[in-house]
Amino acid sequence: MKNLFLTKSPIQKITFKGFEFYIKRDDLLGQINGNKARKLAFYLHQNYPKNQRFISFGGLQSNALEALSIFTKLKGYKLIYFCEKIPQFLKQNPCGNYALALNNGVVFKENLQAKNLKEFALSFCKENDVFIEQGVANLNAEFGLKELAKELEIQSKKLQIDFDIFLPSGTGTSAAFLAKNSNFDIYTCACVGDSEYLKKQILNILPNFDFKNLHILNSVKKYYFAKPYLEFYELYKQIKIECNIEFDLLYDMLGLNIALNHNFSKPLLYIHQGGINGNASMFERYKRLF
Numbered sequence: 261m262k263n264l265f266l267t268k269s270p271i272q273k274i275t276f277k278g279f280e281f282y283i284k285r286d287d288l289l290g291q292i293n294g295n296k297a298r299k300l301a302f303y304l305h306q307n308y309p310k311n312q313r314f315i316s317f318g319g320l321q322s323n324a325l326e327a328l329s330i331f332t333k334l335k336g337y338k339l340i341y342f343c344e345k346i347p348q349f350l351k352q353n354p355c356g357n358y359a360l361a362l363n364n365g366v367v368f369k370e371n372l373q374a375k376n377l378k379e380f381a382l383s384f385c386k387e388n389d390v391f392i393e394q395g396v397a398n399l400n401a402e403f404g405l406k407e408l409a410k411e412l413e414i415q416s417k418k419l420q421i422d423f424d425i426f427l428p429s430g431t432g433t434s435a436a437f438l439a440k441n442s443n444f445d446i447y448t449c450a451c452v453g454d455s456e457y458l459k460k461q462i463l464n465i466l467p468n469f470d471f472k473n474l475h476i477l478n479s480v481k482k483y484y485f486a487k488p489y490l491e492f493y494e495l496y497k498q499i500k501i502e503c504n505i506e507f508d509l510l511y512d513m514l515g516l517n518i519a520l521n522h523n524f525s526k527p528l529l530y531i532h533q534g535g536i537n538g539n540a541s542m543f544e545r546y547k548r549l550f
């Protein structure tokens with residue numbers, strides 16, 4: 261039977277500093293791209309009524325906010341987003357994903373009473389609202405990551421290459437569901453918190469997850485999430501010039517740093533999970549520092 265399954269993004273071979281590896285270009289998936297597109301695929305397939313309310317919460321510059329705001333705008337839904345107190349400066353000078361979300365009609369609710377942000381958001385939820393966990397870290401994310409796993413299998417067969425696959429983690433949702441639905445060895449690193457925290461987050465979503473083909477790699481140096489580092493900025497520039505691909509400053513710089521220094525037994529496939537629009541607000545901080 262002919263294979264009618266269409267791959268949504270290409271795999272590209274690149275050479276960086278003499279090292280050859282492959283990139284799965286999920287950053288090219290479209291307006292909603294990267295792993296947020298994969299995690300939201302389930303919701304894109306549902307038929308909610310016009311003006312359906314979505315409730316979520318998290319950071320003001322998060323890529324999940326960006327993706328959710330585009331999704332709800334495109335579909336004519338409403339997004340109410342719960343966040344910590346918005347800094348006065350940002351309110352007066354919106355930038356990055358926060359500005360984009362405002363343009364897409366997102367309603368922000370600030371947590372002014374120092375309550376638990378998730379509980380605060382949940383307390384607003386009415387019966388027909390759709391609640392989405394911070395970073396779309398929920399079971400519905402599996403739908404799109406199953407599709408990604410299938411694509412990788414097809415592309416690997418076509419190229420006749422058996423890959424080791426690397427993708428950096430925040431909540432670990434993408435890496436865990438990819439590993440669960442695939443026979444590849446999946447490698448990741450913890451960008452937010454340490455490896456133990458990443459494991460905990462994964463077990464929160466999937467209590468029986470066995471980690472048999474998901475390997476968490478550590479970096480020698482300790483990096484704090486969303487903090488600017490000169491070596492990240494250098495790597496960002498070098499790979500952009502040499503390979504003509506822009507990567508995300510928050511996750512990919514740590515991810516690439518670790519992946520490019522690890523000895524994989526098979527050819528490396530690195531998944532580009534999007535997030536480029538989020539770079540704008542990080543650039544401001546890099547500019548001020550360096």
Ligand SMILES: *Cc1c(COP(=O)(O)O)cnc(C)c1O
Nearest residue numbers: 323429430431432433434511535
């Ligand atoms: C959200 C995001 C991640 C983290 O994804 P998880 O599924 O939470 O691990 C990694 N990279 C980029 C570019 C992202 O936007």
